[in-house]
Amino acid sequence: MIxxxxxxxxxxxGHGADVAEPPMIDDVAAxxxxxxxxxxxxxxxxxxxxxxxxxxxxxxGACGYGDPNKHGYGVATAALSTALFNNGAxxxxxxxxxxxxxxxxxxxxxxxxxATNLCPPDSTWCNLPNKHFDxxxxxxxxxxxxxxxxxxxxxxxxxxxxxxxxKFEVKGNPSFLTILPYNVGGAGxxxxxxxxxxxxxxxxxxxxxxxxxxxNVNLTGQSVSLRVTTSDEVTKDFTDVMPQxxxxxxxxxxxxxF
Numbered sequence: 001m002i003x004x005x006x007x008x009x010x011x012x013x014g015h016g017a018d019v020a021e022p023p024m025i026d027d028v029a030a031x032x033x034x035x036x037x038x039x040x041x042x043x044x045x046x047x048x049x050x051x052x053x054x055x056x057x058x059x060x061g062a063c064g065y066g067d068p069n070k071h072g073y074g075v076a077t078a079a080l081s082t083a084l085f086n087n088g089a090x091x092x093x094x095x096x097x098x099x100x101x102x103x104x105x106x107x108x109x110x111x112x113x114x115a116t117n118l119c120p121p122d123s124t125w126c127n128l129p130n131k132h133f134d135x136x137x138x139x140x141x142x143x144x145x146x147x148x149x150x151x152x153x154x155x156x157x158x159x160x161x162x163x164x165x166x167k168f169e170v171k172g173n174p175s176f177l178t179i180l181p182y183n184v185g186g187a188g189x190x191x192x193x194x195x196x197x198x199x200x201x202x203x204x205x206x207x208x209x210x211x212x213x214x215x216n217v218n219l220t221g222q223s224v225s226l227r228v229t230t231s232d233e234v235t236k237d238f239t240d241v242m243p244q245x246x247x248x249x250x251x252x253x254x255x256x257x258f
Contacts, residue, residue, distance in 0.1 A: 040158065064091070081130050084115070094157070097111050098155075104148055111142050111143055133155065179214075189230065195215055
């Protein structure tokens with residue numbers, strides 16, 4: 001419970017300028033489509049921004065990635081409303097977002113972002129059942145004028161294009177192993193993680209918060225393999241990704257990706 005209390009300190013609270021809420025466009029999605037198991041139909045939402053022009057203020061976050069630059073996400077990130085965040089299960093998912101036709105500040109083109117944070121329920125846009133993206137300011141100004149503050153958008157899931165292998169950050173202690181997978185391609189969001197020591201069978205890990213997965217198993221002194229299943233039911237094994245000499249605080253490269 002202490003860990004849970006900690007990450008709520010870092011959720012997104014900035015929602016752009018104090019402007020009137022725009023009307024929602026017709027809530028009718030395009031014909032459903034799928035790409036590599038993802039629902040890639042377009043849906044309606046709204047978007048605001050938080051942080052400054054350099055992305056300062058978007059660090060940490062409710063997915064557990066910490067510094068988005070260190071973990072390869074940069075400023076191409078967003079905090080999701082509760083309806084989209086799904087208790088952290090959507091962390092790591094990628095979206096394409098475009099501003100809906102609107103004379104009050106929309107720009108042409110689209111952006112692609114990774115979900116890295118929660119936009120908490122409040123008295124405005126992030127309450128259930130609203131679908132809302134609180135974008136980093138550098139991404140918001142690619143699709144809308146900053147003075148607009150809040151704009152209607154269209155969004156869809158897209159496969160995550162990541163460079164290099166899946167990374168695994170090891171945290172916790174000998175009796176509370178915590179693994180943070182990041183830089184996950186394909187669907188991006190993770191459905192299940194299993195861990196296996198060189199002296200054990202596969203053991204299911206539990207989502208602790210965001211994209212942090214935990215187990216009470218003590219694997220100190222064993223080489224460790226990880227099995228990851230993304231939300232589109234694709235499973236990949238990372239055999240002996242952590243050598244026998246692994247330690248807490250280290251990060252290991254899975255070499256391959258989804």
